[in-house]
Amino acid sequence: MYKNKMFFIASIGFFLLLALIYIAAATPIYEVSTSVLIDSKGTNRVLGDSKYVDGGVSLIEMEKNLYNEIGILKSFSLIRQTIEDLNFDVSYHTSSLFSSKERYGYFPFEVQLDRSKPQLYGVPFEIEILSGDSYKLTIEGDEFGVSNPVNGSVRNVERSFDFSQEFKFGDKVEHEYFTFTLNKPEYSVSQEDFDGDNLSFEVSNVESVAKGYMGKLEADNIDIQASIFKIVSSGPIVSKEVSFLKKLTENYVYNELSSRNEIAAGKEAFIRNQLSVISDSLTRFEVELEAFKIDKKAMDLGATASNALDQTNNLQVEAAKIKMNINYYNSIIRSVRNNKNSDDFIMPSGIGVEDASINQNIQELKNLYAERSKKKFFVTSNNQEMTILNGQIQESTQILLSNLKSAVRSSQAALGGITSQLEGIDEEISSLPTREIQLLNIQRQNTLYENLYKYLSQELAKTGIARAESTSDTRILDEARMEGSGPVAPQKSLLLALAFVLGALIPLGWMIFFSPDDTIENVHQVMANSDMPIIASIIHYDDGTKEKSSKIPFIGEELQKITRKIKGSGKLFDFVGQNFKTSEADSEVSLWKLKESFRDLSTNLKLVNSSGKGVIGITSILPEEGKTYSAINLGITLAEAGKKTIIVDADLRNPSLVKGIRKIKGKGLSNYLKGEINSVNEVVHSHERVSNLKFIPTEIVDGNVQELLSGDKMKSLIEKLKLEYDYVILDTPAVGLVSDFLLLLDVMDINLFVVRRNVSKIEFLEDLDNLIPRDKKKKSYIIFNDALKEDHKYGYEAKYGLNKEKQLVDKSFTV
Numbered sequence: 001m002y003k004n005k006m007f008f009i010a011s012i013g014f015f016l017l018l019a020l021i022y023i024a025a026a027t028p029i030y031e032v033s034t035s036v037l038i039d040s041k042g043t044n045r046v047l048g049d050s051k052y053v054d055g056g057v058s059l060i061e062m063e064k065n066l067y068n069e070i071g072i073l074k075s076f077s078l079i080r081q082t083i084e085d086l087n088f089d090v091s092y093h094t095s096s097l098f099s100s101k102e103r104y105g106y107f108p109f110e111v112q113l114d115r116s117k118p119q120l121y122g123v124p125f126e127i128e129i130l131s132g133d134s135y136k137l138t139i140e141g142d143e144f145g146v147s148n149p150v151n152g153s154v155r156n157v158e159r160s161f162d163f164s165q166e167f168k169f170g171d172k173v174e175h176e177y178f179t180f181t182l183n184k185p186e187y188s189v190s191q192e193d194f195d196g197d198n199l200s201f202e203v204s205n206v207e208s209v210a211k212g213y214m215g216k217l218e219a220d221n222i223d224i225q226a227s228i229f230k231i232v233s234s235g236p237i238v239s240k241e242v243s244f245l246k247k248l249t250e251n252y253v254y255n256e257l258s259s260r261n262e263i264a265a266g267k268e269a270f271i272r273n274q275l276s277v278i279s280d281s282l283t284r285f286e287v288e289l290e291a292f293k294i295d296k297k298a299m300d301l302g303a304t305a306s307n308a309l310d311q312t313n314n315l316q317v318e319a320a321k322i323k324m325n326i327n328y329y330n331s332i333i334r335s336v337r338n339n340k341n342s343d344d345f346i347m348p349s350g351i352g353v354e355d356a357s358i359n360q361n362i363q364e365l366k367n368l369y370a371e372r373s374k375k376k377f378f379v380t381s382n383n384q385e386m387t388i389l390n391g392q393i394q395e396s397t398q399i400l401l402s403n404l405k406s407a408v409r410s411s412q413a414a415l416g417g418i419t420s421q422l423e424g425i426d427e428e429i430s431s432l433p434t435r436e437i438q439l440l441n442i443q444r445q446n447t448l449y450e451n452l453y454k455y456l457s458q459e460l461a462k463t464g465i466a467r468a469e470s471t472s473d474t475r476i477l478d479e480a481r482m483e484g485s486g487p488v489a490p491q492k493s494l495l496l497a498l499a500f501v502l503g504a505l506i507p508l509g510w511m512i513f514f515s516p517d518d519t520i521e522n523v524h525q526v527m528a529n530s531d532m533p534i535i536a537s538i539i540h541y542d543d544g545t546k547e548k549s550s551k552i553p554f555i556g557e558e559l560q561k562i563t564r565k566i567k568g569s570g571k572l573f574d575f576v577g578q579n580f581k582t583s584e585a586d587s588e589v590s591l592w593k594l595k596e597s598f599r600d601l602s603t604n605l606k607l608v609n610s611s612g613k614g615v616i617g618i619t620s621i622l623p624e625e626g627k628t629y630s631a632i633n634l635g636i637t638l639a640e641a642g643k644k645t646i647i648v649d650a651d652l653r654n655p656s657l658v659k660g661i662r663k664i665k666g667k668g669l670s671n672y673l674k675g676e677i678n679s680v681n682e683v684v685h686s687h688e689r690v691s692n693l694k695f696i697p698t699e700i701v702d703g704n705v706q707e708l709l710s711g712d713k714m715k716s717l718i719e720k721l722k723l724e725y726d727y728v729i730l731d732t733p734a735v736g737l738v739s740d741f742l743l744l745l746d747v748m749d750i751n752l753f754v755v756r757r758n759v760s761k762i763e764f765l766e767d768l769d770n771l772i773p774r775d776k777k778k779k780s781y782i783i784f785n786d787a788l789k790e791d792h793k794y795g796y797e798a799k800y801g802l803n804k805e806k807q808l809v810d811k812s813f814t815v
Contacts, residue, residue, distance in 0.1 A: 003519075004511060012503030019499035028487035032241035033232045034480040035222070036249055038069055039473035066227055073219045073231060073252060080210040082248045087113070088240075089206045093124065094197035104240040108189050109135070109169065109182050111201050117179035121145035121154060122327060123161070124200040124334075127182070129191070130166065135182065137173065139163040140338070143330060143408055146177050147205065154205055156412055178203070213244065228477060234489075238482045245480035253474050271460045322415045329408045332362075336397060336404075355407050361400040368393045518762040523784050526755055530765040532772075535608070535752065535781035536601035538630065539593045540788055593789070598637040601783065605750065608781070612643070614749030615718060615728045618783075621736035621764040625756040626785040628656040631731040639693035643726040646684065646694040650744065651733045652701040652708065669698035672717065673708040680720055694725070710743045718747045735771055736764070742771070751780040757787060 001008065072078060083089060090111045092103045108129060113119060123141035130136060141161045145154045167173055172181050180203075218232040231249070235241045372389050520526060523537055606612055618634070620627040631647055638645045649657035652670055667676065672683045687693045701708065708714065721728045730748065732741040745751070753768055772780050 001508070001511070004507060007507045008504060011507045012500055015499040015503035016496060019495045023490050023492055023495060026490045027236045029234050029236055029489040030238045030241065031232060031234045031483040031488045032238060032245055032480055033230055033478070033483050034245045034249060034476065035228055035230045035478040036252075037475045037477050038066065038227045038229065066221060070219050070229065073229070073248070074214060074217055076210055076214060078248065078251060078255070079213050079217070080206060081251055082244060083206055083210050083213065085251070086243060086247055087111075088244070089113070089204050089209050091202050091204065093200045093202065094194060095200065096197055102237060104237045106189065107185065108191065108194060108199065110185050112181045112183060113203065114172075114179040114181075116149050118149060118177060119147045119179070119203050120177040121147065121203055121205050122330060124202045127199045127201070129199065133169045134166055135169065136164065136166050140334065141330075142333060143405075145205070232483070242480040242482075249476055253476075256474055268460060322411045322418070326408055326411045326415070329404050329411070333401060333404050336401060355403070358400070358403050358407060361396065361403055365393065365396045365400055368396055519758055520755060520760045520762060521757060523787060525762060526765065526782060526784055529762050530769060530782065532753070532768060532780055532782050534784055535604045536597065537784040537787040538597045538601070538626070540757070540786045541591070541594045595637070598633050601634060602637045602641060608779075609750060613722070613726045615722060615730065615747055616750045616752060617730045617732055617741065617744055617748040618752045618754065619732045619735045619741045620754040620756075621760065621767060622734050625754045625759055627734070627754045628731050630752070630754050630783055630785065631729050632657070635693055635727075635729050636690065638727050639690050642692065644692050644724070645727045645729065646696065646721055646725045647729045647731060648696045648721070649698045650709065650730045650740070652698055652705045653733055653738065653740070655698050655700060657695065657697050657731060669696050670701045670708070673711065673713055674703075675713075680717060705740060706743060709740055715747055736767060745773070749779060752783050753780065754783045754785050756785040
């Protein structure tokens with residue numbers, strides 16, 4: 001993950017940017033709530049002591065079912081009544097070039113629908129206020145719905161419809177598809193508040209609006225033992241939701257009072273009838289007072305069709321979503337058609353569209369418009385590139401419109417199916433149960449009828465008094481108001497957290513499934529992926545500090561970078577050193593392990609080459625794997641062991657044995673091979689403190705390098721050096737970049753390939769097997785560089801056999 005940190009940073013940053021864009025573009029949703037107290041015991045609804053003497057029968061139900069009350073509050077009939085009272089089936093909008101916004105409560109005009117006539121749904125009515133009391137009405141649409149007030153159905157019309165005409169405020173606007181009156185509001189409205197905005201209103205199906213509110217309305221008691229209900233609604237306009245909840249609770253209380261009055265009226269009629277019957281019975285005791293039966297029917301508003309409501313909840317939510325999708329698709333179609341030829345056209349957002357093909361079409365069209373916007377500053381409109389681009393835009397637009405129409409038709413078909421399912425249970429939702437009240441048989445005794453006559457007379461008076469009081473058992477505790485201090489959606493913190501998590505998961509998943517790491521991490525990977533044997537592992541050097549360099553230093557004594565003079569013809573070379581941070585806490589054990597690694601290498605070389613002499617070629621696949629580092633330290637180790645050793649920098653393209661050629665008076669290998677120098681001794685330089693170690697540096701050659709390395713002079717030079725030195729170490733170019741190394745294979749006795757941990761790739765090992773000819777592989781070996789202690793035999797921490805001899809080279813590993 002650390003290696004791919006930039007991938008993670010870019011991915012997280014991208015998703016955070018998307019989250020911020022969504023937060024900025026999304027319509028904020030606010031939550032509004034109110035609370036009501038319901039007297040479940042019905043204390044205010046008793047209408048007198050409705051019991052006969054000695055444990056008689058109640059005349060009305062004494063207690064309410066609280067779950068039934070929740071059902072009433074969320075019932076379709078109550079919500080639809082509220083929607084009609086508030087005219088919420090008409091929504092008002094302002095739009096500009098960059099945004100569209102719904103308005104409520106403060107607008108330059110009000111719409112009064114004639115609900116007995118057909119109405120046009122799903123198409124905006126654009127209003128342009130003219131001077132005086134007139135306005136211009138413009139309607140443009142391709143697919144829309146028209147209501148049928150006779151049976152309440154809605155028919156879909158799929159054809160182009162254009163309407164434009166001027167009217168006066170207060171005049172009735174009549175058409176085959178709509179009938180309404182546009183009035184100025186009673187309150188004062190400043191036109192300056194709407195300067196630059198396009199005004200419009202849209203009519204929606206009352207049932208669709210009611211279903212939408214049913215889907216988002218929440219009503220529940222605050223505690224299982226409480227009869228206090230909290231009612232919550234949410235929407236983009238706080239004042240609109242406040243008005244809805246106020247009107248909803250007002251209608252709920254009013255309906256309760258209406259029901260109570262109906263019960264009281266029924267009770268009064270019953271008592272009067274009974275008084276009349278009892279009065280006659282007193283005079284005709286033996287004949288007419290033999291038997292008496294009373295039937296009474298009453299409406300019980302607490303018994304709702306809750307089962308039917310449960311069945312329709314999911315359908316109503318789904319229908320509301322489909323309706324929203326249809327309106328959204330139509331708005332995109334209008335936007336594309338109305339502005340597709342404009343240079344300033346801004347494509348509508350695809351956010352919220354579930355159809356992947358439409359999202360892709362929108363994105364392609366956005367890209368084409370963006371490209372055309374850029375090109376118009378550089379090319380003319382009749383340029384061939386611009387013509388091709390315009391053709392692509394036109395083709396992409398047609399494809400988008402076709403997909404949108406298909407999506408609308410599919411959504412309408414789905415909506416029709418849901419509507420047909422709901423029609424079958426509409427009667428069950430709107431129906432209310434009845435209950436019968438039976439009275440006990442009146443005893444025949446004359447005294448009982450007298451007492452009953454007196455009692456009924458008292459009850460009639462009490463009923464009249466209770467009806468006049470009109471006291472409800474429901475009370476509003478908290479007026480409707482906004483919850484919290486801001487919108488509940490979009491939730492910024494949650495969205496940013498999700499964006500961060502998603503931004504981290506995507507690159508992580510990509511790493512797991514699509515980007516296996518083929519970087520060599522340990523010696524076992526080398527052994528498993530190459531037939532070439534490993535001759536030694538060079539331990540990772542840890543100087544004890546936190547800050548490390550990307551390159552590995554050379555063996556030495558001092559705690560900072562130094563350079564050494566190489567004597568020969570008055571020439572000064574800066575051998576490859578290493579700038580790295582050091583501290584007093586440098587580990588002597590780590591240095592000792594490193595020296596032992598190269599001693600292992602020199603020992604193993606003796607085992608594979610019993611003569612103890614020869615030409616050793618050192619290379620790697622790519623730079624930064626440590627071939628020069630290995631060549632110099634191997635040379636130091638062999639020289640310290642008493643072997644006459646010379647290191648030849650055979651990289652004529654990018655010499656790495658020395659850092660630069662500043663203040664150089666002498667010559668190097670390239671000068672010798674080009675014939676500028678005849679004596680080999682003139683290019684050989686010795687170390688001032690390691691007498692057995694010699695160097696032949698070089699400089700960059702601009703000519704034919706391969707001709708120089710493959711020539712007889714190079715072979716002759718190697719043969720001369722072999723006679724004088726025990727070991728000739730050739731520091732050759734990276735074999736993965738150029739083929740110079742292969743030109744020297746014939747003069748080499750041993751080929752050493754440096755593979756470095758966390759740098760080399762597994763595929764490099766396959767390249768090595770393919771590069772070396774079959775007859776040369778028997779003397780080819782791998783040096784595993786920068787190995788961890790667990791991959792080396794010196795894996796313990798103790799200072800066993802700490803090297804006490806005087807160091808001939810410094811700790812910075814500079815020769």
